[in-house]
Amino acid sequence: MRRGNSRIHGIPKMCPWTLQPPAGSGGNSCSTVRHTGLQAGARCRFTGPHWRNGDMARPLMTDQRGVALLVVLSVIAVLTALAAELNTREVAQMDAAAWNRDRVRLQGMTSAAVQAGMALLIADRIETETDSVQEDWADPAVLEGLVEGLGYTEGILTLKIIDELGKLQVNALIQEYPGHAVNAVQRGIWENLLGFVISHDKSEDARDPAEIINAIIDWLDAGDDDRITGISGAESDYYASLDPPYACANGAVRHLSTLYRIKGVTPDLFNPTGILSDLLGEEMAALMEMPALSDYLTVWGEEPLKAGGGYRFDGRVNINTADPAVIAAILPFGKEDAAAALADYRIARQEAGGAFVNALGNGWYKAEADLTTREAEQTEAKIRYASDVFRIEAVAGWDQTGIKESVIIKRETDKDGKWVCRMLSRTLERADAPAPPDETALP
Structure with a gap:
């Protein structure tokens, strides 16, 4: 070693010595030095010599500054993420406050x-x-x-x-509650409606109207008795086998959404794949494509029984306000084609003044639908005004x-x-x- 400027080879100023590269090193300088003494004449020795051609050893202070920079950047990143989260929460709280204010209004x-x-x-x-x-x-x-x-x-x-x-009263499928007896007139209306909506060609629509109706009846009637609908229905044992399992209500439906829990009932129950579009006409059918359950069905209409503490649903449909598809289901077999004409008859107006042309008194539909006396009597039992x-x-x-x-x-x-x-x-x-x-x- 020889005395010299300690900065030449990257040694801190506190060390008064520089290192003489070993013979045959080609003038390379050491990049890794550990100081064993700080007094004049103290020796320095190599620890793990590593020679780099023409490079100077990096100062220790520079390494410390790099670490500090990484720490600062990390802190900034954390603070930025925290600020973003606080901003998101603040915006959500402001939106909630605005919604509460607007909701009252x-x-x-x-x-x-x-x-x-x-x-x-x-x-x-x-x-x-x-x-x-x-x-x-x-x-x-x-x-x-x-x-x-x-x-x-x-x-x-x-x-x-x-x-x-x-609309059709879902609960009218059972004559009274609690009970088992099926309302045959109401079942016939359901068979007509689902028969119009669901195609008879199973290659186009695999749904079975009878199975759907039987499952609804089993949901409504009291107890779990398969004798009413047979194997095509669905009692508690069927629903208990589902994942997750649940019980059959065995009583009246109080909310239309409950129907979705019944076997075979889906949101597209009234999606017309059958002859409904032919009955109502292409234009009207297009307007009613994919009807909701609430377009045709209701859970309301309960009436208390005079004795016994039970209740019933009358089931008669107001023909003056019913949807054309419901009218088609009410009319006698073979007369369903008149549904669209009856719907138009109700709303026909004069060109001048806009007054309604036709009065809707009792029996107004009979002549328009060309019903026989017997057919008119059967229809009257299903409707109200x-x-x-x-x-x-x-x-x-x-x-x-x-x-x-x-x-x-x-x-x-x-x-x-x-x-x-x-x-x-x-x-x-x-x-x-x-x-x-x-x-x-x-x-």
Whole structure:
């Protein structure tokens, strides 16, 4: 070794010595040095010599700075992730607060619309004893004007009233509850409807109307007795074998969604693969493609029995408001083709003034459907001309936020003989904000 500038070969200044490369090293310098002394004349020795051609040993301070930089970058990354998470939570809390604020406003709007709908139904019952698609509560233009009269200048509000007794009463398949006896008339209507919807060609549609009806009956009737429907039905042992298992209700259905738990009932139950489009016409069938269960079915209409504490469902359908597919199922065999014509008959209007052309009094359908006396008698046992159970739907929208209020009411008289609407059910749910009315659309 010889005395010299310790910076030449990367040795810290505190060491007064430099290293003389060994002979034959070609002038290479050492890159790994450990100091054993700091006084003048102290020796330095190599630890694990590693020779690099022409390179200087990296200063120790530079390595420390690199580690510090990595630590700083790591801390910044953690803080950035934390800030992003806090921002996400803050935005979610702000959205929730905005939704709660808007919900109060929108719920006030829908409640006002529902009350207006109830008042309209009461006024209708005072004026007339029948219910039909010709009345104000079924007229979209009248309902739109009713909503505008509520005075809401901000947001969008819509109102719709639906006759629940213009549909098939699911629970009417059993004559009374609790009980086993099947209502043969109602079963016949179901057979007609599913026969129209489901193709008889099993290569096109493997569903079996009889199996579906039997499974529904088994779900409704009391106990687990296979004698009613035979092996094509489904009692508790079938549902217990499913994963996850559940019990057969053996009683009336209270919510339409419960039907999806019954063997064979699916959301596309009324997806028309059969002759329904032929019965209703191509244009009308296209409008009703893939109907929901609620388009044809209802769980409402319960009536208490006079004795015994049980209850029943009348099952008669309001022909003045029923969907054309339901009308086709009610008509006698061979007369189902008249369903579309009857639906058109109900809504025919004069060109001048727009008044309805045809009155919908008792028996109005008989001549239009060309029924015999016997066929008319059979049909009369299945239908009604007035209703007392309605669904009122109000949807309010504000700044891309919407809420839907659905109410089931029964129109009846109170103890003083005044007509009132008694609420049977009420649901609130988030919904898409309704679209503003198209002012350019023709009526």
